[in-house]
Amino acid sequence: MKDFLKYTAATVAGLIVFSVLTCVIGLMCIVGMIASGSSAKNVSDNTVLVVKLSGVLDERAERTFVDEISGSAVSTTGLDDMLAAIGKAKHNDRVKGIYIKAGMLAADSYATLTALRNALLDFKKSGKWVVAYGDVYSQGVYYVASAADKVLLNPSGQIDWRGVSSQPVFLKDFLAKFGVKMQLAKVGTYKSMPETYTADKMSPANREQVTAYVNGIWQNICRDVAASRKVSTAALNGYADDMVTLADPKDYVKLKMVDKLVYENEVEAELNKMLGRGADDYVNTVSVADMQSVKSADGNKGGEIAVYYAYGNIVDSEATGLLYDSHCIVGPKVCDDLEELMYDDNVKAVVLRVNSGGGSAYASEQIWHSIELLKQKKPVVVSMGGMAASGGYYIGSGADWIVAEPTTLTGSIGIFGLFPDMSGLLTEKLGVKFDEVKTNRHGTFGTPARPFNEEEMAYLTKYIERGYALFRSRVAEGRGMRTADVERIAQGRVWLGQDALKVKLVDELGGLDKAVAKAAKLASLAEYHTQPYPGKSDWLDRLLNSNYVNGYIDAQARQALGPCYEPVMLLRNIEGQAAIQARIPFIPNIR
Numbered sequence: 001m002k003d004f005l006k007y008t009a010a011t012v013a014g015l016i017v018f019s020v021l022t023c024v025i026g027l028m029c030i031v032g033m034i035a036s037g038s039s040a041k042n043v044s045d046n047t048v049l050v051v052k053l054s055g056v057l058d059e060r061a062e063r064t065f066v067d068e069i070s071g072s073a074v075s076t077t078g079l080d081d082m083l084a085a086i087g088k089a090k091h092n093d094r095v096k097g098i099y100i101k102a103g104m105l106a107a108d109s110y111a112t113l114t115a116l117r118n119a120l121l122d123f124k125k126s127g128k129w130v131v132a133y134g135d136v137y138s139q140g141v142y143y144v145a146s147a148a149d150k151v152l153l154n155p156s157g158q159i160d161w162r163g164v165s166s167q168p169v170f171l172k173d174f175l176a177k178f179g180v181k182m183q184l185a186k187v188g189t190y191k192s193m194p195e196t197y198t199a200d201k202m203s204p205a206n207r208e209q210v211t212a213y214v215n216g217i218w219q220n221i222c223r224d225v226a227a228s229r230k231v232s233t234a235a236l237n238g239y240a241d242d243m244v245t246l247a248d249p250k251d252y253v254k255l256k257m258v259d260k261l262v263y264e265n266e267v268e269a270e271l272n273k274m275l276g277r278g279a280d281d282y283v284n285t286v287s288v289a290d291m292q293s294v295k296s297a298d299g300n301k302g303g304e305i306a307v308y309y310a311y312g313n314i315v316d317s318e319a320t321g322l323l324y325d326s327h328c329i330v331g332p333k334v335c336d337d338l339e340e341l342m343y344d345d346n347v348k349a350v351v352l353r354v355n356s357g358g359g360s361a362y363a364s365e366q367i368w369h370s371i372e373l374l375k376q377k378k379p380v381v382v383s384m385g386g387m388a389a390s391g392g393y394y395i396g397s398g399a400d401w402i403v404a405e406p407t408t409l410t411g412s413i414g415i416f417g418l419f420p421d422m423s424g425l426l427t428e429k430l431g432v433k434f435d436e437v438k439t440n441r442h443g444t445f446g447t448p449a450r451p452f453n454e455e456e457m458a459y460l461t462k463y464i465e466r467g468y469a470l471f472r473s474r475v476a477e478g479r480g481m482r483t484a485d486v487e488r489i490a491q492g493r494v495w496l497g498q499d500a501l502k503v504k505l506v507d508e509l510g511g512l513d514k515a516v517a518k519a520a521k522l523a524s525l526a527e528y529h530t531q532p533y534p535g536k537s538d539w540l541d542r543l544l545n546s547n548y549v550n551g552y553i554d555a556q557a558r559q560a561l562g563p564c565y566e567p568v569m570l571l572r573n574i575e576g577q578a579a580i581q582a583r584i585p586f587i588p589n590i591r
């Protein structure tokens with residue numbers, strides 16, 4: 001008995017000591033996070049900004065609380081942070097150049113990569129230099145890195161250069177194995193998103209539009225790389241056709257795709273050469289994360305231009321629970337935020353940064369209305385990222401000015417409703433039987449026991465057509481066009497930004513910087529600064545909000561499922577989806 005009490009007491013004491021130590025370590029971590037988040041970064045002379053092109057590149061990114069606790073490297077980088085870091089480096093006399101460390105980077109679109117590439121070209125206008133090195137260059141990363149003054153490759157390295165392709169995912173036969181069939185009501189010959197669930201291949205109309213934008217994207221890539229590497233576009237196309245991806249690394253030098261073959265430990269000598277220093281000298285470096293703590297040279301001069309980020313699926317309400325998708329434009333929240341900006345006298349103009357393939361038509365209409373109210377108080381300019389299509393186009397169609405990247409996917413003015421018929425799964429696969437009693441003819445409308453009948457589908461079609469007519473009228477009103485003219489370029493057709501300019505869906509080609517400059521001009525601001533909205537959460541928010549942990553789990557699922565993630569998420573949340581959807585295919589799967 002004495003031994004039992006002794007061992008029990010020792011165990012309890014050990015648990016108490018362990019708990020105390022855990023609390024102390026936790027407090028130290030929290031204090032460290034506060035200190036690191038609030039301290040300003042000093043930049044030494046002859047510093048090089050290191051831009052790592054690896055992991056996931058999103059429109060915006062936040063370090064999750066799980067990352068903070070584990071101390072792990074951030075796997076997701078925000079385009080906003082990269083552009084801000086490069087902009088600060090351009091105007092900081094102590095930063096002499098940029099070192100691009102190439103890796104495996106997953107970006108949502110070539111438009112996102114174009115924005116990054118253009119920032120590097122703008123950086124070089126200051127007389128500074130850019131050097132890139134990679135063991136392996138993916139095609140997208142090489143596209144960005146080709147803007148460098150020197151492109152270096154490992155002697156055993158590789159450059160993926162094969163052209164652009166699109167491989168949409170089709171789930172019709174997969175669902176049929178479980179007795180599930182999707183019922184569709186849509187308007188728009190080119191409205192192809194429902195094909196994910198209702199077809200096993202691309203329709204002729206979809207193939208036509210995909211062919212157009214895939215070729216357009218590749219032409220832009222070749223043109224830009226040709227200009228930087230002093231190689232003809234014909235030669236670049238020949239390289240792709242000849243499977244240069246599998247070429248001897250020495251051939252890349254002969255073909256002018258890279259300047260030199262070096263090992264990674266020799267890169268520092270190349271950087272020192274650009275700095276005009278000895279090969280063995282220590283190179284001062286700062287990261288993109290470090291630059292967030294570096295003060296901007298411009299400060300907060302002049303009037304404030306709010307840059308409001310709207311990216312992800314457009315939804316009616318925020319989802320919760322495991323696989324919580326943080327990449328959402330939540331209608332009510334965005335409307336509240338825009339109302340705050342409308343009444344904020346410090347904000348002189350608003351740039352709506354959109355990167356979305358759409359979603360709920362209802363939420364899109366509400367956001368459109370909020371922008372109409374905002375326009376009455378101050379200028380509103382839209383900056384389109386990788387996608388601003390369907391509902392993503394809807395929300396900003398009434399803006400005072402619209403700026404798109406040449407390879408932005410936009411337009412897709414069309415509407416559909418997608419409704420699951422689970423009767424095969426329930427009655428045939430699982431043996432569930434139903435009976436019914438009803439007071440009126442359509443009392444069982446929407447029942448899982450049977451598919452919609454012909455009369456019900458007719459009502460649904462009229463409902464969808466009414467939503468399409470509203471969408472089309474919003475575009476006509478916002479763009480100053482006749483409804484008939486909008487109809488000719490609508491029908492759900494997806495346009496590249498450069499083609500959307502020709503049909504008057506956008507006003508100008510360029511990035512966020514051009515949109516901000518236009519907003520300043522419309523607001524008559526000689527001096528101005530930008531402020532991002534909504535504000536990013538701090539470490540305490542991430543600690544207290546369980547959705548951030550769920551968001552971390554969602555991020556892992558996003559990476560694991562790849563192109564199947566979005567279709568699977570829609571099936572998971574199908575009951576909570578709005579009846580009318582304005583969206584393009586989740587993942588155009590362009591690579």
